[in-house]
Structures are given as structure tokens and as C-alpha cells.
Amino acid sequence: MKPYSQLSKEELTALKKELEKQFEDVKGKGLKLDMSRGKPAKAQLDLSNGMMDILNSETDLVSSDGVDCRNYGILDGISDARKLLADMSEVPERNILIYGNSSLNVMFDTVARAMTHGFLGSTPWCKLDKVKFLCPVPGYDRHFGITEFFGIEMINVPLLPTGPDMDMVEKLVAEDPAIKGIWCVPKYANPTGISYSDETVKRFAHLKPAAEDFRIFWDNAYSIHHLYDDKRDVILELLNECVKAGNPNMVLKFISTSKVSFPGSGIAALAASEANLEDAKKYMRVQTIGHDKLNQLRHVRFFKDMQGMYAHMRKHADILRPKFEKVWEVLDRELGGLEIGTWTKPLGGYFISFDSMEGCAKAIVAKAKEAGLVLTGAGATYPYGKDPKDSNIRIAPSFPTVEELAVAVEIFVLSVKLVSIDKLLEA
Amino acid sequence: MKPYSQLSKEELTALKKELEKQFEDVKGKGLKLDMSRGKPAKAQLDLSNGMMDILNSETDLVSSDGVDCRNYGILDGISDARKLLADMSEVPERNILIYGNSSLNVMFDTVARAMTHGFLGSTPWCKLDKVKFLCPVPGYDRHFGITEFFGIEMINVPLLPTGPDMDMVEKLVAEDPAIKGIWCVPKYANPTGISYSDETVKRFAHLKPAAEDFRIFWDNAYSIHHLYDDKRDVILELLNECVKAGNPNMVLKFISTSKVSFPGSGIAALAASEANLEDAKKYMRVQTIGHDKLNQLRHVRFFKDMQGMYAHMRKHADILRPKFEKVWEVLDRELGGLEIGTWTKPLGGYFISFDSMEGCAKAIVAKAKEAGLVLTGAGATYPYGKDPKDSNIRIAPSFPTVEELAVAVEIFVLSVKLVSIDKLLEA
Numbered sequence: 074m075k076p077y078s079q080l081s082k083e084e085l086t087a088l089k090k091e092l093e094k095q096f097e098d099v100k101g102k103g104l105k106l107d108m109s110r111g112k113p114a115k116a117q118l119d120l121s122n123g124m125m126d127i128l129n130s131e132t133d134l135v136s137s138d139g140v141d142c143r144n145y146g147i148l149d150g151i152s153d154a155r156k157l158l159a160d161m162s163e164v165p166e167r168n169i170l171i172y173g174n175s176s177l178n179v180m181f182d183t184v185a186r187a188m189t190h191g192f193l194g195s196t197p198w199c200k201l202d203k204v205k206f207l208c209p210v211p212g213y214d215r216h217f218g219i220t221e222f223f224g225i226e227m228i229n230v231p232l233l234p235t236g237p238d239m240d241m242v243e244k245l246v247a248e249d250p251a252i253k254g255i256w257c258v259p260k261y262a263n264p265t266g267i268s269y270s271d272e273t274v275k276r277f278a279h280l281k282p283a284a285e286d287f288r289i290f291w292d293n294a295y296s297i298h299h300l301y302d303d304k305r306d307v308i309l310e311l312l313n314e315c316v317k318a319g320n321p322n323m324v325l326k327f328i329s330t331s332k333v334s335f336p337g338s339g340i341a342a343l344a345a346s347e348a349n350l351e352d353a354k355k356y357m358r359v360q361t362i363g364h365d366k367l368n369q370l371r372h373v374r375f376f377k378d379m380q381g382m383y384a385h386m387r388k389h390a391d392i393l394r395p396k397f398e399k400v401w402e403v404l405d406r407e408l409g410g411l412e413i414g415t416w417t418k419p420l421g422g423y424f425i426s427f428d429s430m431e432g433c434a435k436a437i438v439a440k441a442k443e444a445g446l447v448l449t450g451a452g453a454t455y456p457y458g459k460d461p462k463d464s465n466i467r468i469a470p471s472f473p474t475v476e477e478l479a480v481a482v483e484i485f486v487l488s489v490k491l492v493s494i495d496k497l498l499e500a
Numbered sequence: 501m502k503p504y505s506q507l508s509k510e511e512l513t514a515l516k517k518e519l520e521k522q523f524e525d526v527k528g529k530g531l532k533l534d535m536s537r538g539k540p541a542k543a544q545l546d547l548s549n550g551m552m553d554i555l556n557s558e559t560d561l562v563s564s565d566g567v568d569c570r571n572y573g574i575l576d577g578i579s580d581a582r583k584l585l586a587d588m589s590e591v592p593e594r595n596i597l598i599y600g601n602s603s604l605n606v607m608f609d610t611v612a613r614a615m616t617h618g619f620l621g622s623t624p625w626c627k628l629d630k631v632k633f634l635c636p637v638p639g640y641d642r643h644f645g646i647t648e649f650f651g652i653e654m655i656n657v658p659l660l661p662t663g664p665d666m667d668m669v670e671k672l673v674a675e676d677p678a679i680k681g682i683w684c685v686p687k688y689a690n691p692t693g694i695s696y697s698d699e700t701v702k703r704f705a706h707l708k709p710a711a712e713d714f715r716i717f718w719d720n721a722y723s724i725h726h727l728y729d730d731k732r733d734v735i736l737e738l739l740n741e742c743v744k745a746g747n748p749n750m751v752l753k754f755i756s757t758s759k760v761s762f763p764g765s766g767i768a769a770l771a772a773s774e775a776n777l778e779d780a781k782k783y784m785r786v787q788t789i790g791h792d793k794l795n796q797l798r799h800v801r802f803f804k805d806m807q808g809m810y811a812h813m814r815k816h817a818d819i820l821r822p823k824f825e826k827v828w829e830v831l832d833r834e835l836g837g838l839e840i841g842t843w844t845k846p847l848g849g850y851f852i853s854f855d856s857m858e859g860c861a862k863a864i865v866a867k868a869k870e871a872g873l874v875l876t877g878a879g880a881t882y883p884y885g886k887d888p889k890d891s892n893i894r895i896a897p898s899f900p901t902v903e904e905l906a907v908a909v910e911i912f913v914l915s916v917k918l919v920s921i922d923k924l925l926e927a
Contacts, residue, residue, distance in 0.1 A: 110572070118570040122557040125794075129556070130549040143545040145537070145763040173600050174792045181787040189615050189626060189650060199616060199626040215786075222786040223616060336572040338794040359642075359649045360608040365601045365792070367552075367765040 076412035077490075077497055089494045096444060096487050099480070104445035106481040111263070111423035112472045113332060113389075114396075120388050121334045124375045128367060136373075142366035148358060149350075154340060154369035160379045161296065162328050162344040163310045169342050170350045170357075173364045176329035176341040180290060181219050183325060183343070186356045187253070187286070188223055193322065193352050195286035198225075198253060207245060207255035209237040211426060211454030211465045213263040216256040216292065220456075227456035228252070232262065236269035239276040250283035254290050260308050261295035264426040264454050264467035266419020268306035278314035280323065291326045297386050298332060299421040300394045306420055312344060321346040330372060332389075332423070333382060340364075340372050393423075396470040396478055400425055403482040413493035416468075425468040426454075433492045434463045440488035446481050503839035504917075504924055516921045523871060523914050526907070531872035533908040538690070538850035539899045540759060540816075541823075547815050548761045551802045555794060563800075569793035575785060576777075581767060581796035587806045588723065589755050589771040590737045596769050597777045597784075600791045603756035603768040607717060608646050610752060610770070613783045614680070614713070615650055620749065620779050622713035625652075625680060634672060634682040636664040638853060638881030638892045640690040643683040643719065647883075654883035655679070659689065663696035666703045677710035681717050687735050688722035691853040691881050691894035693846020695733035705741035707750065716751045722849040724813050725759060727821045732847050739771060748773040757799060759816075759850065760809060767791075767799050820850075823897040823905055827852055830909040840920035843895075852895040853881075860919045861890045867915035873908050 077085065128134060134142050136151035149155065150171025159169040172179045191197045198204045206220045209232040220227055228245065231238045237257070246252050257277075259269045269277075277289055291311055299305040315324050322345075330339035343353060376382045404416050404427075417426045429437055434451035441448050449467040452458040468485070470478055504512065555561060561569050563578035576582065577598025586596040599606045618624045625631045633647045636659040647654055655672065658665045664684070673679050684704075686696045696704075704716055718738055726732040742751050749772075757766035770780060803809045831843050831854075844853045856864055861878035868875055876894040879885040895912070897905055 112572050115568065115571075118568065121570070122561075125555045125559070125561070126557050128552045130553050132552070134549075134552070141542065141545065143548070143762045143765065144542075145539050145758075175788045175790075178788045185612055185616060189612060197626070199624070215789075218786050222783075331572075335570045335794060337790045338570065338792045356649075359645050361602045361605045362642075363602075363764045365765045365795070367762060368792070368795070 074410040076410065077493055078412055082498060085494050085498055089491065092487055092490050092494070096491060099484055099487065100444040104480065104484070106445055106473060106477055106484070107447045108469050108473065108481055108485075109447045109449045110472070111332070111469050113336060114392060114472050114474070116392050117389055117471070118335060120385065121375070124334055124371055127371050127374045134367065134370065136366070136370055140366065142370045145362050147366060148354065148363050150342070150364065151366050151369050151373070153373040157373055157376065157378065158328060158340065158342040159344070161382065162293065162326055162342065164312050164326070164344045167347055168312060168350065169344050170353055171364060171369060172341045172343060174337060174339055174341065174368070175331065176292065176294065176327040177215055179341050179343050180216070180292065180327050182356070183290070183353070184219050184223055184225075186353070190356065192286040192288065193348060201251070203251045205249065205252045207237070207242060207252060208456045209255070209257065210456070211264055211460070211467070212256060213258055213292070214449070214453040216290070217456045220256070229456060230255075232265060232267065234267055236267070236273035239273055243276065243280060246280055246282040246284070246287055248283060252282065253284055253286055254288045256290050256292070258292050258294055259311070260293060260306060261298060261419050261422025263294065263422065264424040264465070266417045266422045266424060266426065268308050271309050274309035274311055274314055277311060278318040278320060278323075280320070282323070287323065289324045291324050293326055293328050294332070295422040296328065297382065298389070298423070299386065300390050300397055301420055302387065302390070304420055312346070316346075322349050325349060333385065334372060334375070338368065340369055393471060395475050396473075397425065399475050399478045400468060400470045400482050403479065403486060407486040408489060411490070414489055423469060423471055425470065427466040427468055428464045429466065429489060430493055430496055431462045431464050433489075433496055434460060434466050436492040436495070437466060437488045440492055441484055444484045444488070446484045448485070501837040503837065504920055505839055509925060512921050512925055516918065519914060519917050519921070523918060526911055526914065527871040531907065531911070533872055533900060533904055533911070534874045535896050535900065535908055535912075536874045536876045537899070538759070538896045540763060541819060541899050541901070543819050544816055544898070545762060547812065548802070551761055551798055554798050554801045561794065561797065563793070563797055567793065569797045572789050574793060575781065575790050577769070577791065578793055578796050578800070580800040584800055584803065584805065585755060585767065585769040586771070588809065589720065589753055589769065591739050591753070591771045594774055595739060595777065596771050597780055598791060598796060599768045599770060601764060601766055601768065601795070602758065603719065603721065603754040604642055606768050606770050607643070607719065607754055609783070610717075610780070611646050611650055611652075613780070617783065619713040619715065620775060628678070630678045632676065632679045634664070634669060634679060635883045636682070636684065637883070638691055638887070638894070639683060640685055640719070641876075641880040643717070644883045647683070656883060657682075659692060659694065661694055663694070663700035666700055670703065670707060673707055673709040673711070673714055675710060679709065680711050680713060681715050683717050683719070685719050685721055686738070687720060687733060688725060688846050688849025690721065690849065691851040691892070693844045693849045693851060693853065695735050698736050701736035701738055701741055704738060704751075705745040705747060707747070709750070714750065718751050718753045720753055720755050721759070723755065724809065725816070725850070726813065726848040727817050727824055728847055729814065729817070739773070743773075749776050752776060760812065761799060761802070765795065767796055820898060822902050823900075824852065826902050826905045827895060827897045827909050830906065830913060834913040835916060838917075841916055850896060850898055852897065854893045854895055855891045856893065856916060857920055857923055858889045858891050860916075860923055861887060861893050863919040863922070864893060864915045867919055868911055871911045871915070873911045875912070
């Protein structure tokens with residue numbers, strides 16, 4: 074196909090007329106489709122239904138270390154669960170602390186804790202005039218939501234194919250003691266799907282922040298969420314790199330089974346240095362008597378070990394892969410060569426990131442909505458919801474069926490084409 | 501029995517010798533007994549084992565309002581769970597918000613939220629020079645732990661047989677805008693077991709605090725935890741009283757099923773005005789995508805409704821009642837008439853509160869420990885762990901068996917007698 078920019082005004086106008094007819098046709102169908110959130114499909118949830126049978130009135134409800142999981146106690150999680158999530162986090166068991174059902178909640182509570190109590194004796198952030206976070210963009214809207222909620226100033230850092238722009242990160246953290254953290258999704262990043270290079274991870278471990286309480290918020294949400302068996306991203310384990318670099322306390326790693334077992338009914342953990350975990354436990358000890366140990370036991374008995382979890386993730390991949398490929402097939406076929414958008418082809422995670430021509434994303438999302446397709450709001454992948462180029466759109470292919478997706482992506486590409494033509498005709 | 505105070509020094513010394521021999525005998529048995537925490541016994545946990553069968557791979561996992569409880573979503577809880585916990589809290593469904601596994605966690609997060617964000621637009625407490633809480637004493641150590649952790653100054657208020665000393669509460673909250681809250685366990689209070697009178701509840705509803713963001717933290721932890729069928733305490737419902745008094749936002753009610761189903765694997769809720777809940781949801785919406793809906797569904801299907809929960813609580817009572825009665829039997833028999841201690845006889849809850857002669861509690865707890873009996877630390881029922889009279893000891897009879905309790909209470913009364921004699925001999 075010829076790039077749209079090389080078409081004459083007349084050609085664009087004629088094309089627009091034709092596309093508008095197609096759009097009206099699909100709009101007339103009164104569809105309701107949703108590609109807005111990284112939500113597992115029903116078929117994926119069914120994979121874990123067996124977890125509901127794992128504990129029953131006939132099984133004993135005692136962990137292998139002899140804890141009656143029905144009663145109070147055991148602040149940091151039963152040891153079987155600690156072992157499983159330590160393995161999943163690629164850290165020693167002494168570096169894991171089990172929380173409740175949501176790693177987002179752990180991250181939120183960690184920021185809340187820093188606000189009122191600081192880290193390892195540092196000044197509580199609420200006592201400081203200014204606290205700033207670095208935000209690799211595009212990124213995860215709920216991360217930015219947390220820092221915005223606590224009045225933390227967010228600074229955009231470009232996300233390159235190797236990870237955040239480390240020249241910029243190194244310079245900023247070294248210069249400004251108000252910079253207390255950075256949000257990272259190091260593997261199959263939300264939304265771009267890129268994974269950080271070894272060099273990026275090493276440069277993270279060797280950061281020399283001006284703030285002693287600077288922390289890397291390392292949200293390894295998609296650590297085992299591959300789409301393929303034979304090609305997958307591997308990233309260096311950051312806690313170990315930080316230990317080697319003499320910065321063991323600089324990283325806080327977050328993990329959960331939300332997209333492994335059941336979203337909302339999984340288990341979450343914080344992986345960090347023993348000093349950081351002891352600090353976190355001072356808070357947790359006052360906050361709760363303990364998290365849900367029966368759910369910890371349920372997970373441990375269902376997955377058994379990492380081999381069990383890997384096998385389970387392959388089943389997820391079998392469901393997700395055709396969906397990603399359907400999106401790519403339509404995007405390639407319909408938009409390839411038109412030069413009105415680019416999109417990512419990650420090997421895992423939950424998203425495809427689409428970049429339209431500048432100033433088109435909001436209009437594309439609005440256009441798609443007219444035809445019944447809900448997309449993540451344009452701008453959501455940037456702090457304060459402000460995409461300076463108004464071009465990034467996050468596509469979440471997991472929830473609809475392949476058949477629904479085929480229609481959804483047709484609506485999407487029609488919307489992209491129509492909005493792009495309008496943009497070009499304006500110029 | 502003759503009061504110890506009427507015995508001569510010689511009589512006391514002779515008695516001491518005899519009691520010391522008894523104490524050495526029991527000490528020699530090398531027992532390990534625990535009456536320190538309000539922890540349900542194994543037999544009580546067994547009552548809920550059927551809950552482990554309620555959800556399985558054959559049942560549908562969809563709530564009655566059509567929500568797939570396995571997936572993300574539904575911030576405020578599935579409607580079945582909202583209805584159940586609203587009924588348990590004696591409030592309309594619009595006044596309930598479901599949380600995770602622990603009401604302690606809800607209380608902690610509520611104080612944390614007030615620290616960083618205030619209530620309904622008020623100044624965040626962390627921005628104030630001084631924040632104070634009223635603490636009816638003796639009270640619950642974990643309540644005091646939360647306020648201490650956030651640097652909130654705690655002011656003791658005597659707990660009378662009718663509830664907190666309301667003359668003092670009314671005066672203090674009206675005078676001092678730094679007083680932002682009061683901790684209350686209104687029914688079968690921890691540790692005294694008293695329940696607030698109707699007049700006390702009404703006076704709470706009509707408080708005129710100087711601080712607009714003053715909140716009554718109403719921890720209804722033992723709302724349905726009766727020991728008897730035919731005699732039980734009933735308290736006025738405070739939210740409704742506050743609405744009638746024109747103070748709908750002054751109360752935050754906390755509830756959970758921790759001592760109904762499984763401690764640590766229950767569900768918790770906040771009951772409050774719609775304005776307070778909307779305020780809480782602004783925080784929750786950033787903190788999590790949602791709490792564990794499968795566990796909510798599990799509870800709803802197991803208990804069905806309040807009648808189901810009441811029937812279940814009668815089974816708990818059948819297990820707990822003989823334990824309380826065993827403690828009372830030994831206390832009455834061994835300490836009755838000696839005037840070296842008083843104890844409560846509540847109709848529900850988890851504790852018996854014992855008041856020794858002044859200056860004896862720490863020594864009694866230490867003495868009992870010598871013989872292998874762990875009691876709640878003396879002072880724990882007071883803010884900062886400081887019982888000004890060093891006399892209150894919380895007895896938790898739930899966890900040991902009746903047989904173990906019989907021995908434990910014998911050790912306890914021996915310890916009380918020995919320490920009291922020493923005190924009298926000193927004088």
C-alpha cells in the first residue's frame with residue numbers, strides 16, 4: 074500500500090467516503106466490544122477452576138511447616154507460599170514477604186508507608202516540600218494513579234527499546250534528591266511489551282541517587298507471561314545485581330499471581346533486601362494479624378512448584394497467542410505501509426502498544442467508541458493522562474474472543490484510517 | 501474465705517509457703533499453656549470446614565448479580581456480600597463497603613488515609629502539629645498500636661459499666677480540635693466484655709466535637725458473638741442514631757467474619773454514611789482493582805443470610821461457653837471473698853478482664869509464665885502498654901481446651917495469690 078501522506082487531497086477524500094460507508098455499516102451492527110483492560114478471558118479463568126477443589130473438608134488445612142492455615146498468625150506467609158513466590162521472583166526465600174490478593178495494593182501501601190514513615194528511618198515523604206517520581210512512558214496508568222494520588226510530581230522518561238532512557242535516569246537521580254522512585258515494568262512492559270536489556274538492569278543496579286531513600290519500584294507483573302515456547306524474553310534479576318553493586322536496598326520488587334490463577338483472588342508478594350522487608354514488616358505488623366493463609370495454601374497445592382506454574386502459563390499462552398496474532402494480522406494487512414501508525418509485537422505480556430500520527434489518539438479512541446469498541450482512554454499511558462504527542466493507544470487483546478477481536482480490530486483500523494485522513498486533509 | 505487483708509503477717513507467711521509448694525509442683529510438670537490471644541480453638545475452626553466445599557469446579561462462580569467472581573472488577577464487593585455484611589452491621593446496603601480479610605487492616609488503612617488525605621476534604625492529619633485520640637481503657641492493644649504507630653497522642657478515658665465516661669468524652673471533644681477520634685468496641689468490649697448502654701450510644705450520636713473530622717471508630721468485633729441463647733446484650737445501632745442526630749458522618753463502623761468463619765480468611769467491611777464511603781472509595785480505587793470476590797462468594801453461599809450466621813454462632817457459643825464457665829468456676833472458687841482481684845462475667849465476646857490489687861499485674865503475668873502459662877502482657881490493654889495501676893490482665897479462654905484451661909486457671913490463681921501475699925507482706 075501507498076503511504077497516505079503520498080495521496081492527493083482528492084484521493085484522500087474519495088478514500089474517506091468509502092471508509093465512512095464501511096464505518097457506518099459496522100456501526101449499524103450495534104456492537105459492544107472491549108479492548109480496554111488487561112483482563113483475562115473466561116477461557117483463561119477456566120484453567121484455574123481446579124483450584125476450587127484443592128482445599129475441601131476432607132483435606133488437611135495445615136501447611137508443610139505445621140501451621141493451621143485456618144487460624145490467626147504467620148505474618149509473612151506460610152513457608153510453602155514464600156518458597157513458591159520467591160522462586161517466581163527469582164530471589165532467595167529470605168527475600169520474600171507474602172501479602173494479600175493484589176500487588177497493586179502492595180505498591181500502594183509501600184508508597185503510603187513512605188509518605189507517613191519513610192524508608193529505613195528516612196524522613197517521611199509527607200514531611201518534605203516536594204517528592205518526585207520518574208515515570209518511563211508510555212507506562213501503566215495505575216502506577217501513575219498512585220503517585221498522583223499522593224501528590225508526588227511525575228517526570229516523564231522516554232521508554233526506549235532497551236528500557237528507560239538510562240542516560241536521563243542516571244542524570245536526574247544523581248542531581249535531584251527530591252526524586253524518590255521510578256516505576257518500572259521490566260518485562261513485557263505495559264503497554265509496549267518491551268523487556269529491559271541486561272545493560273539497562275545493570276545500570277539500574279549501579280545508580281547513584283542523591284536521595285538515600287530512592288527506590289526502584291520494579292513491578293514484574295509479566296515475569297512468566299510468555300506468548301511462545303520457543304522465543305521469549307529473559308531479563309537479569311535486579312535484586313541480585315543491586316546486591317553485587319553494593320545497593321541492596323535500592324530495589325523493591327512486586328509480583329502476584331493475578332494473571333496466573335484468578336485476578337482478585339491471587340496472592341501477592343514483595344521481594345527485597347532483608348532490611349527492606351524488616352522495614353515493611355514494621356508496618357504490616359500493625360496493619361494486620363496476617364493475610365489469607367488458606368488462599369496461600371490453595372495456590373501452593375494447586376501449582377506445587379515453578380514447573381507446575383510454567384505448565385499452567387503455557388495453557389494461558391495457548392489462549393492468548395491467537396488473539397495477539399489476530400490483532401497483528403489485521404493491523405499488518407490493513408495498516409501496513411500506510412505510515413499512519415506503528416505497533417509493537419511483544420513476546421509476552423498483555424498489551425500491544427499502538428502509536429498513531431501525532432494528535433490523533435484521542436480522536437481514534439472516540440471514533441472507535443462510536444462503533445461500540447471501548448479502548449483504553451488515550452493519554453492513560455502517561456502521567457496525569459497527558460500524552461504530549463496524543464499518539465499512544467494501548468490495545469488489550471486478552472478479554473474478547475478471537476472472533477470478537479477480528480471485528481474489534483476492523484473497527485480500530487477503520488477509526489485509525491478515518492482520523493488519519495482528517496488529519497492529513499487538515500494539513 | 502476471709503479477705504487476705506484481714507490475715508496476719510504470720511498467717512500470710514504460712515499460706516505463702518503452702519502455695520509455693522503447690523506452685524513448684526505445677527511448675528515441675530513443664531506445661532505450655534496459652535491464654536494470651538483471642539484466638540478460636542481448633543474445634544471452632546472445624547465448624548467452618550464445610551466452607552471449603554462450597555465453591556468447587558462444578559459450581560458456578562458467578563454472583564447473583566451476574567458477576568464472574570474469578571475476574572477483575574467490582575470495587576465495593578459483590579452485592580450478595582454487601583447485603584450479608586450490611587445485615588450483620590445492621591445498616592442499609594448503601595452504607596456498606598466490603599474490604600479484604602481483616603477489619604484491623606480496614607481500621608489501619610482508615611487512619612493511614614486520614615494521615616495523608618484527611619476525611620471529606622479536611623486537612624491531612626500528617627500536616628497537623630498534633631493529633632489525639634481518646635482511648636477508653638482498658639481496651640484493645642491493636643487499636644492502640646495503630647494510633648501509636650502514626651504518632652497520634654492517646655488520652656485514656658475510663659471505661660464504665662455503661663461504656664466510656666461520656667462526661668469526659670463530651671468535654672474533651674468539644675474543647676480540643678486536635679482530638680480526631682475515639683476507639684470503641686461497643687459490644688462485649690475487649691477486654692472487659694461490657695456493652696455500651698443506650699444512653700451512651702445516644703450521647704455518642706449527639707457529640708459536638710470541635711474537630712469537623714472527628715470520627716468514632718466503632719469496632720463492632722463481637723456483634724453476634726454471644727455465649728448464651730437466653731441472655732445477651734443488645735446495643736443501639738450508632739449510624740442510625742448519628743443520622744437522627746444530624747451527625748451522619750461522625751461514625752465509622754468496622755466489622756468482619758474473622759471470628760465467624762476463619763481468622764485471616766474472612767471478609768471485612770466498613771459501614772458508614774454514603775459520603776464517608778465515597779471518600780473511602782476514592783482511596784480504595786487507587787489502592788486496588790478489587791478485593792477477593794471468590795472469598796466473598798464463599799461466605800455468602802456458606803452462610804446464606806443472617807439466620808445462617810446466627811445458627812453458626814450458636815455452635816461457636818456451645819464451644820466457648822464451657823470455657824468461660826470453667827474460668828469463672830475456678831476464679832469464684834479460689835479467689836472469691838479474698839479481695840485480691842475482681843473479674844468480669846460478660847455474656848459474649850472473647851475475654852474475661854481481671855483486675856488484681858494495684859501494682860500486681862506485671863508480677864502475676866511473670867509468675868504465671870514461670871509455670872508455663874502465657875498471658876497477655878500486663879499493660880497491653882492500655883495505650884503505650886502503661887497501665888497506671890498495673891492491675892489489669894486480659895484472660896483469653898478460647899484457644900485451650902477445657903481440660904487445659906482448668907490447669908491454666910489453677911496456675912493463674914496460684915500466681916495471683918502468691919503475688920498478692922508478697923504485696924501485702926511488703927506493706
